Amino acid sequence: MSAPRLLITASPHLAAGDSTPRIMWNVVGSLVPILAAATYFFGPSAVLVVAAATAGAVVTEHSCGGKGTVGDGSAVITGILLGLTLPAGLPLWMAFVGGAFGIGIGKLVFGGLGQNVFNPALLGRAFLQASFPVALTTFPAPASAGDWWRLGGDNFALPFVTARALDAVTSATPLGRMKFEQAATPLSDLVFGSTSGSLGETSGLLILLCGGYLALRNFLNWRIPASIFATAALLATLLHALDPARHSGALFTLFSGGLMLGAMYMATDLVTSPVTNLGCWIFGAGVAVLVVVIRSWGGLAEGVMYSILIMNALVPYLNRCTQPRVFGSRPVRRAP
Amino acid sequence: MSDGGAIRATEQVPVPAPQPAEVRASRLLATLGVGGAVAGVLLVIAYGVTLPRIEANRARVLHLAINEVLKAPERYDTLYVVGKALLRKPPPGVDPKKLEQVYLGYGAGGRPVGFAIVAGAAGFQDVIRLIFGYDPKTHELLGMKVLESKETPGLGDKIEKDPAFVDQFRGVRVSLVGVKKGKRSSPREVEMITGATISSKAVIRIINDALERLGPLVDGYTQEGKG
Amino acid sequence: MGDLVWIFFSSMVVNNFTLMLFLGLCPFLGVSGKIETALRMGAANTFVLVMTSLAVWVLNTFILSHAPYLRLIAFIIVIASLVQIVEMVIKKLSRALFRALGIYLPLITTNCAILALAIFQTNRDYTLAQGLVFAVGSGGGLALALVLMASIRESVELADVPALAQGTALVLFIAGSLSLAFMGFAGLLSSG
Amino acid sequence: MEALSPTAILGSSLILGGVGLFFAALIAVTNRKFRVWEDPRIDAVAGLLPGANCGACGQPGCRAFAEQAVAGAMAPARCSVASPDVRAEIAEYLGVDVGQATQRVARLLCAGGTDVAPNRVEYHGLRTCKAAAAVSGGHKGCAWGCLGLGDCAVACTFDAIWMNEVGLPVVVPEKCTACGDCVRACPKDLFVVMPMEHKLLVQCKSLLEGEAAERLCRVACNGCGKCVVDAAPGVIEMKNGLAVIDYARNDLATPAATRRCPTGAIVWVEGAQPLSAAATRRFVPEVAA
Amino acid sequence: MSQEMSPPPPHPAAHGADGLAERRRAVPPNVDLVKGVWRENPVLIQLLGLCPTLAVTNSVANSVVMGIATFFVLVGSSLLVSTFRRRIPNEVRIATYILIIATFVTIAEFALQALVPGIYKALGPFVALIVVNCIILGRQEAFAGRNPVGRSVLDAVGMGAGFMIALLIMGSVREILGSGTFLGVSLFGPRYEPWVIMVLPPGGFFTLAFVLLTISWWKRRQPALAKAAEPRGLVVAERAA
Amino acid sequence: MWSRLNFRHGVHPPELKELTAGIPIRRVPFADEVVLPLRQHTGKPARPVVRPGARVERGDTVAEADGYVSTPIHASAAGTVRDIGLWPHPDGSYALAIRIAVDRYSPQAARPRLVPDWTGLGPAELIEAIRQAGVVGLGGAAFPTHVKLSPPQDVTIDTILVNGCECEPYLTTDHRTMVEYPERVQLGIRIMMRCLGVSRAVVGIERNKPDAIETIRGTLPTDIDVTVEPLEVKYPQGAEKMLIESLLHREVPSGKLPMHVGVVVQNVASAATIAEVFDTGLPLIERIVTVTGRGIRRPANLIVPVGMKLRDLLDACGGVTEDAKEVVFGGPMMGLAQAHLDTPLVKGITGVVVLSGAEVKPQVSYPCIRCGHCLDACPVFLNPQLLGQLALKERWNEMEANHLVDCMLCGCCSYTCPSNIPLSQLFALAKSELRRRPAPI
């Protein structure tokens, strides 16, 4: 044969441009502005906490997962997103443990990328919140210009040692204030982000923009955030109409707490959300209902994480019941 | 793949095992009947032997709790809630264990110091049951002790373990109001535990609810001078 | 009324028998492989729970107040025979129902959730209504946990679970994660 | 003490005794109605069997085998997975002979390792024989030959197959239970399960003849017909350019048939098949030179 | 299915599986005793009795008390069952076993209530639930109902010890990590940050999962056989990289 | 009513047709040998009627149909039968083929009319003539046309759809046919309408071929009801079920054929071929093939004698480039990669695409990330994600329960999968496994 050695592959012989690592690294890229905003509001602590969580995730993925799987970028996303759901003052070792748990138990025991049932980042956070409830609910106030360089709280506490909450200015989150003091926070603060809370729950607007970019490129299913926002807004408006003192309005509900980050980045995790579009609508609605229920009647001020985890558990069932209707299963319709 | 399918002629066929004969019904009756009777005897004996200890244990726990919330009274009486009244003796024919009870403590010289009341309701995880001492004359609490709770260790369980929280219930005036830590400004107020607002609120609510229900009875009992 | 609502949600999600109280783990681990089976097991369980609640209320109210030491034995005997009777009745009434639910009944006899319900109901002095709501709630909770676990296991069957974690360890990890997620319900309806 | 009063003791023993009697009666009645008796030896034998449920015995599973064995329809030796000790134990337990079963083994009808039968093209995609075979027949030059991706080795639950250095599956006769999984796994139908006494094998399935066959694989059967002449009449026949052995005449087969085979496609096998690169070279003079 | 042949009654197999068990008799007593501890550990290997194993092991003290109670019930019932095994008709076997077990459990319950009221309360319904613990009924069915008293008691002791060991492992891990104490004694001083999750329900599941993981890692340390020479299935990133 | 001439789902691969879209069709010179596999159509292979050494003229029958769903094969060049034996077949196997040594000195003239003039013939005679001419569908599946044109009694056909979509990237065979031979297309339609006794025909053409739409529109006959509908550019617009959905909004029931909804779908090249057969009087012995791709030096649209070997065809197009990597018969979405350069072109091959190393998809796959893109791509609304996972675990029977039969192996799912999971390969495999091994009882 004179020709070069031929190749045979199964059809199709062409592939669309997107690849899994490219999607993942795009998501990482889109998180950078959010991380930058967190740094702007909370100082260097933000970078440290996110870096520690990411290190926990990546180290675990590298040492326990298959070789070379760090390169697909998914562990980095897990780490960054986990970091963004933590308070700025969290001891770094805790963030590291959270990342390791999320990847180890949330992902690798299921067989690694694509096989897990629960969102690894949120599972890591849930683990941390159950393990160290006090540290996870101690929120430093956003830094003001003068003390921007100060680390928020106990970043450098030694492993296994109770943090001493040195002298950090802690403050209640907008949700905590709403729930336990019936005090509202101005909407502009929520939209632009100068409120206390987890690193990633500062500027709702920015998250909306970054997530919107991913939705436009079809890296996430836009139906999930759409469904979450619509359902949450509807329920909140309804409850607010019934009892304005206890229940906040739609905009507060959407922009407070982790809802924005959760809806844009975590409920949309491809792996742990339904594959069918109908499933995605239901999934989103379920998340929103649970968030509103937990925020309104639950013991916790915030329920985004738990809502997403609970709905994650329902995803296999949703996938099963929302199978598309196969072409050709409609009764025969003859044209006249 | 079909050679040697059936067994060869030289091989023996296993002897079929005989089916065991059926058991007579009388044996079944005897076994279970005798077994049941013996078990019944054993149980009664075990119960009888341990009952005194068990009741003593219960009494001791109650006693300690009353002691704690009524600041170590000389002695205390058990009063029974019957309808809208407190009675010293349960009405005849009613099992006293089924009636709600409050305890009236007496200080030195037989002076009544206050009532100990047991109450419970849902907390963060599950039901919280507690006992508190109440002085109807001053409308102040004398103390509070959690008897039973499943609140989160490290957070909610501070309602029983954190002295800073528990000690507030000495001398606070009813009805109670919960406030954030460091915000206490009136004798009615109780500072709640940071990170366990719900458990703290539950304690306050349990006490307030119990007094709303039993307060008039207790006050009435005191005014009638029986105290 | 509010009380009943609280009992219902508390027993179904907040203090879910399986995920929060570790009751009924045998069926949870054993028959959670397929959604169909899990659904049926859940239904059969709920049914038996309601029957038990009824029976226990009768026992407590009319018989056992005089002989507390016979409680455990009475419960276990009543449950065992109840299951037997239900099995026979279902068999008689409908073959389809028997095939759907009946075959799980013998498994339920040795399921500790049933006995636990009897004990809880007794210890908490539930009224008849409260007891029934409690039974429905906890049965619903068992069924919920079973179905969630079954659907997850069905999907995980297609995953490349590392050999080390295969089997019960993985199921326990999933159960732990579910339990973690259900902690979100803590304090539901009790924050006042 | 109230609880220890004779009435209480008597009362509770009466209650529990009564309950016991009641249930005993119930059980006695139901027992009479629905009694199913199953020979307990079935369970016992099933407990002794390896539980592989491989089907090599021709039964749908180990328990079915146990039922048959207890009924006397299956000799214990027919379980090829159980060790001789276990077979003897079952036989002794049932009071029967162990019985005999011809030892059968899986044989590969291809000797074209990568050293003698090169790949023609590169294949990208799912790395299984089945998948590769479905893409233009696979990457192998010889369209009938082994693709070497080891579906058979994976299918074999008894670890009886290993892939050798030239990409051919080698069956370890001692481990092979003749379950036939490899037969089902191979997309090129290269495996056959046959008795060990069948020692004359044509390790080729190529239907090409002469030059065309040999160009693709140096150990292919080129259809020259020498073996047909050398063997006892009727043992070997040429069909579509391939030598086919009639195993009904196996008793007449001798190694003589292999002597003049120019490619070494026909072999006389004792024990394991000679499939390694070194072994195939023995048959191919020009490669050995 | 089997042909009617000359019926010789004293057939060795007439006793069914029991006959087989007796035929393979040569088990030394120490095997009966030890097998439950590790090789056939009821919890860690056979995965029986998981409800109490998870529910009561948030502290060592609870685990120990629960272990003792179960041990007592197991040994007691095995003793009785094997003593009377020839008298109990097969048909009422289970009912009788349950009666025996329930009696022992009730006795244990009273005893714990009298002796250690605090822990009794912490154990909640799980003492009563020993009745339905499959380990107990399982051992009666599988062993005590078919074997002589001596062996049955040895077996019960072994199994009870195995159960206790499993509870102790779980209890220690959970108490040490979750509270920083062992049997209530502080191990790391007051500045230890407890991992609260370990004493909460998820911690129970996770701990047992990790224990099982460790065991299966231990069991599988022998090298795996390489089956296929070439990479198979999807050529996944890691392989190509 | 607002009518949407489209089907749902599908993908948009790059069109890549500019390489040959503007190149006029030319004839390729004869090579030394043609190889005529006996299996060039769906159905039973033909039965040879010549012996080695026999002299054949161009158009002679060399193998005759063996049964109803079968077609005869004709010599595509004058020469001598060299051999009838195993030869590489485009499907990858070795199959029986008639090899003809082409007579270099023959003028390759056609024999006198083998196929009768159409004008005076009734439906039955037309169909028989089509059958004798060995006409099969040229859209890819190579289904014997005479079978399609004779629907069973119990179905009534009301419309013929003429498939001019050519939705596969790269290919321009149908495009050039429509631009250069519009009258033949029209005539073919007329003949088919007469065969079926149908009064309506619709030509569906993707919008990316405006010149074809215009040409066909410009030549529409006025005496019969033929219309042209421009369709959205989307793969697989040309798949018959999708085409029927787009043009007529009829959903072909699962497991049924277009005729069950009253439709027959024919490719434009098939229509043109029918016309040509009656026009020239020669049976189907040559067809138009696009030879294209980044890996070929001189892409072209060629009239190629059936049975020409791939090697000769590539040489006729200036040979392959340095980085040519993969040769595909058919389009890049559904075509078959070839392992032998000796494989002959059979009747159903619409194009030869030579892909360069840079174009072929990567070898590496990632695990499925459940993105759901494949669900959004599948034009028959399957769940390729689930099917793929089941296939990787070899759970064939469950795949069947999940409607594997409805998969038409269009490859949309594989194309769109970011993890590069060979989904349609898995499905093809599963289908063959299920065929090989009937469900265990």
Ligand SMILES: Cc1cc2nc3c(=O)[nH]c(=O)nc-3n(C[C@H](O)[C@H](O)[C@H](O)COP(=O)(O)O)c2cc1C
């Ligand atoms: C995406 C996201 C999800 C979150 N989910 C939860 C949650 O489910 N529960 C929770 O307590 N906190 C969650 N947080 C952090 C909360 O916003 C923060 O804990 C809460 O506002 C303070 O509630 P506290 O009253 O419990 O302190 C989440 C944060 C983010 C960014």
Ligand SMILES: Cc1cc2nc3c(=O)[nH]c(=O)nc-3n(C[C@H](O)[C@H](O)[C@H](O)COP(=O)(O)O)c2cc1C
């Ligand atoms: C794992 C976990 C356990 C918790 N346990 C309790 C508890 O026992 N009691 C309680 O009141 N709140 C508990 N919380 C609730 C939160 O901390 C909640 O935000 C808190 O009640 C709000 O109080 P704060 O406004 O003082 O922060 C728990 C939260 C988590 C995540």
Ligand SMILES: Cc1cc2nc3c(=O)[nH]c(=O)nc-3n(C[C@H](O)[C@H](O)[C@H](O)COP(=O)(O)O)c2cc1C
């Ligand atoms: C995925 C897919 C894509 C197809 N694309 C085309 C196409 O673009 N053009 C075409 O003529 N036939 C195409 N076909 C074939 C048609 O479905 C149908 O078989 C053909 O149009 C029938 O005409 P014929 O018998 O004349 O070939 C495609 C088939 C499939 C399954």
Ligand SMILES: Cc1cc2nc3c(=O)[nH]c(=O)nc-3n(C[C@H](O)[C@H](O)[C@H](O)CO)c2cc1C
């Ligand atoms: C849009 C998008 C959102 C993601 N969100 C998360 C997330 O919330 N948590 C996480 O651990 N990984 C996330 N990932 C990464 C990846 O899907 C995840 O690690 C898998 O769950 C691991 O199997 C996301 C990826 C994408 C593309």
Ligand code: SF4
């Ligand atoms: S798979 Fe083949 S080699 Fe393995 S045991 Fe079965 S028959 Fe033998």
Ligand code: SF4
């Ligand atoms: S024998 Fe068959 S299954 Fe085995 S490696 Fe060769 S082609 Fe694959």
Ligand code: SF4
């Ligand atoms: S190949 Fe099959 S499953 Fe994939 S998109 Fe096409 S029809 Fe759907």
Ligand code: SF4
């Ligand atoms: S497109 Fe690929 S990665 Fe996405 S769901 Fe489908 S199979 Fe999985």
Ligand code: FES
């Ligand atoms: S169900 Fe709880 S021990 Fe079996």
